[in-house]
Amino acid sequence: MSLDRRGFLFGAATVTAGGLLGYAGGHPAAARDAPRSPRPTGGWLADLADDTPVARLSLPGTQHSAVRFGGAQVARQRRTIAEQLDLGIRFLDIGCRSSHSAFAVHHGAVFQRVLFGEVLLACEAFLRARPSETVLLRLRLRQEHxxxxxxxFRRVFDLYQAGFRRLLRLDAxxxxxxxxxxxxxxxxxxxxxPGVPYGDAALFDVQDDATAPxxxxxxxxxRHLRKAAARPGKLYVNYVGTAVQGSPRANARYLNPRVHRFLTGPHGRRLTGLGVVAMDFPDATPALVHTIIRRNQRAATAAGAA
Known part of the structure; x- marks a missing residue:
């Protein structure tokens, strides 16, 4: 790792002494105890045509992608970013605290024991091994803590931009x-x-009701899945999880299987072009991830036949 990269990757070592408890060598101490990932899906975008608009893909994603610590009412994921990418996830949702010329990934006051540079390093390693793939990354508007x-905030981002110039696509x-x-x-x-202006109504259609039971x-x-399939043109982003009336994990146990049943049932099995389907704990329902991925194969077959 170059010296300039090391500087901004680990420059947040003074974030807070309490926040960094359990943080060693750039990896969450709890990761040693994480369960084995389901079967990796590898480079599943490789067979799709280069001229396919990203807005017409069906992309499994995660919401609050790096939020793994803070207890049952905070945690939204169990897998690391690298494990999520191996699972087939292609959309990440990251919230950061700006501190000491670095971005520390937070959820509110809870430091998630990972820095933004480490998220980018995980993406870089994954894409170097699988150059057919892409990762969409939403860096949240609201600063965390x-x-x-x-x-x-822009000055700190520019440090990352300089270190990951070849990795980041910053076109609008x-x-x-x-x-x-x-x-x-x-x-x-x-x-x-810089980048694609997330939430621009001309480009995106987002369902993100975080207060719905x-x-x-x-x-x-x-409804958003049906709309995405019926009215193409924008990138639809559909957040599945909620933290209302139960923990995010408990709600994911309810919501993820229901979404899977819809997509494999009589009213959803033919839908394609779903956009981003961002989930809490997608590893608990890996069949949903694979069902979303397969919609791209079905759409490509239909386009070829036409």
């Missing part, structure tokens, strides 16, 4: 798959950052 000015337009292969496509959910949230998710 920091309130630095926008100009300072949604790419084709060929343009995105081997790159992390930044969805710029911040007014001072599970039964209501499921209805919203299903």
């Amino acid at each position: 920091s309130t630095v000015p926008d100009a300072e 337009t949604l790419p084709t798959l060929g343009q995105a292969r081997g790159r992390v496509v930044l969805l710029a959910d911040h007014p001072k950052l 599970p039964a209501v949230k499921y209805q919203k998710v299903e």
